[in-house]
Amino acid sequence: MPRTLVFDVNxxxxxxxxxxxxxxxxxxxxxxxxxxxxxLQRLWLVATATDHYEDFPTLIGHALRSVAxxxxxxxxxxxxxxxxxxxxxxxxxxxxxxxxLRDAGVRLAAxxxxxxxxxxxxxxxxxxxxxxxxxxxxxxxxxxKPAPEPYRFAAQTLGQELGDLTMVAAHAWDIAxxxxxxxxxxxxxxxxxxxxxxxxxxxxxDPDLGAVADALLGSAxx
Numbered sequence: 001m002p003r004t005l006v007f008d009v010n011x012x013x014x015x016x017x018x019x020x021x022x023x024x025x026x027x028x029x030x031x032x033x034x035x036x037x038x039x040l041q042r043l044w045l046v047a048t049a050t051d052h053y054e055d056f057p058t059l060i061g062h063a064l065r066s067v068a069x070x071x072x073x074x075x076x077x078x079x080x081x082x083x084x085x086x087x088x089x090x091x092x093x094x095x096x097x098x099x100x101l102r103d104a105g106v107r108l109a110a111x112x113x114x115x116x117x118x119x120x121x122x123x124x125x126x127x128x129x130x131x132x133x134x135x136x137x138x139x140x141x142x143x144x145k146p147a148p149e150p151y152r153f154a155a156q157t158l159g160q161e162l163g164d165l166t167m168v169a170a171h172a173w174d175i176a177x178x179x180x181x182x183x184x185x186x187x188x189x190x191x192x193x194x195x196x197x198x199x200x201x202x203x204x205x206d207p208d209l210g211a212v213a214d215a216l217l218g219s220a221x222x
Contacts, residue, residue, distance in 0.1 A: 005101065005186075005216070006154050006178075007132075008145075008169035009112040009119055012188055014088035014126055022081050026064070026073060034192070039063040041173070044113060044144040053142040056114045057082055086118050090126040091190075097209040098131040104217050109134040111154045111167075113144050134158060146177020155183075166203070168212065172196045186212050 007013055016037075020030040040063040047054055054062075061078040101108060108131055112119045116137040123129035136154050143149040155162045167178030170190040178185050179200035187195060187205035195201070204219075206212045 003164050004107040004109060004158055004160055005166050005168055006109045006111050006158075006183070008167070008171065008174050009110055009114065009122060010088070011190055011193070012168065012170040013090055013094050013110070013128065014122060015091050016088060018088060019081070019084060022077075022084065026077055027068065027071060032067060035067045036063050039066050048144045048147045055139060056118070060085070085114075086121040087125050088122060090128050091209070093209045094126075095128055095131075097213040098128060100210075101213050101217070102131055106216070107158075108132050109136065109154065109158060111136045111138075111145070111150060113138045113150075115139045146173045146180075148177070148181040151178050151181035151183055166216070168209075172199060175202050176200050186216065188212060 010016055020033060023030050023032040023036065026032075040059060043059045043062055044056075047059065060082060064078055064081060065073045098108060110119060110123065110132050114122070114137060116135065116139060119135050119137055120129065123132065123135065134157060136150075136157055138144045138150040141149045141153045145151070151162060151167070155165060158165070162182035163184070166184040166186055167174065168186045168188060169175055169178070170188045170193045172187075172193075172195045175185045175187050175195070176199045185200075185202040187202035188209055189205055189207040195205070204212055204215050206215070
């Protein structure tokens with residue numbers, strides 16, 4: 001049985017699909033959401049690689065404007081978007097899976113690239129905050145995942161070795177970062193999320209958190 005699971009938050013636990021109306025309103029199409037998220041990832045990777053940290057809400061605003069293709073993105077548009085980012089619902093499979101894990105005595109934690117206050121608000125709004133023993137943010141070390149520092153910070157905060165933690169995420173880059181930092185990994189294959197051939201393979205993977213929870217609870221090694 002795993003001693004501690006560390007969960008990514010956005011897309012892994014929470015459904016970002018509900019943000020689609022913002023992209024329709026600002027850009028005229030929900031298709032812009034995937035471009036925005038890819039741009040957001042690029043921005044935090046550049047921030048980390050160049051040692052020029054900017055907090056997550058700032059990067060979200062940069063990304064919204066970067067993919068606007070000449071459209072004006074007003075400050076009010078960014079603020080409305082950020083307000084809804086902290087009001088995302090949990091994916092349907094998440095609450096029952098977390099409950100089963102907690103009932104089995106598994107320690108649960110969250111590690112996000114978002115700010116700590118935003119993460120706590122998100123989990124509380126989604127109705128799952130009480131399942132977690134700890135909530136942690138890359139903002140606390142000012143280095144974004146998949147850099148090793150956030151994973152090391154999680155281990156230090158939890159008082160455990162990296163090898164005793166399993167990172168649960170819906171992003172290939174998070175799985176790779178956690179693996180290379182020394183954690184075990186479990187990939188949640190949310191729609192549109194795939195692994196990268198040649199990158200470290202997760203110890204477990206499934207589209208449904210419930211199935212991953214079953215496998216984790218039945219394993220002595222993950």
